[in-house]
Amino acid sequence: MKKIVITGAANGIGKATAVACVKAGYYVIAADIDRLGLQTLQAILPPHRLETHLADFSQAHVYQSFISNLYDVHKHRALYALVNNAGIYHGKSIYDYTNAEVDEIWAVNLKSLVYLSKDFARRESAAGYSRSIVNITSVAGEVGSMDALYGATKAGVIGLTKANAWNFAPRIRVNAVSPGLIRDTSIHDRIPEHRRREYERQEIIKEPIQPDGVADVILFLLSEQSRHMTGKVIAVDNGAYPR
Structure with missing residues (x-):
């Protein structure tokens, strides 16, 4: 049975992906x-x-040891895929961030992905069949965000995705999903109302996006159906931001 690691799996997109x-x-x-x-x-x-x-992926000792512990402590012989979904969003101005919050969002949204991804790739690069990493970025990483730290970290995820597609080839594919306005998530309620209205105005498909809609795209990227895709960023945004 193929084993998939999902971070941020307790709620929203992560929970839908686990299911x-x-x-x-x-x-x-x-x-x-x-x-x-x-x-x-x-x-x-x-x-x-x-x-x-x-x-807690804001803690260096956690993200630096998590993958190796799955093999060495929990005795998993092989892992098929990694979904880097854990992330935080404060929805506030860069002026209002404390130093601790800057460090936390940098660690959870980007730095932890560096360690989780490279440790996964190091262990699985000699596998007999291809492996997959799927990173969750955001439309904010492509078109900007009023929460500058969130937008900056999600832009970093896109850069990391493209670079690691090269670094981990040919055995490990690395792609990203870039959601727009996703309902029924912890992030949705923190987005200022005027920004939610703007996202909704831009959508050209009007059915609200739920976490399971994003999970469907993640599942595709995990599967052999996407075997010729790596280094790609797939938008799930109801067509809100053609790019």
């Missing part, structure tokens, strides 16, 4: 700082297809 992956026949290793959210995931998914880890 979709289990339905598709994968074994999910779900990591999140939200203990109650992980418990909810345990309640809805079969225990023989799910493993959960309480993990």
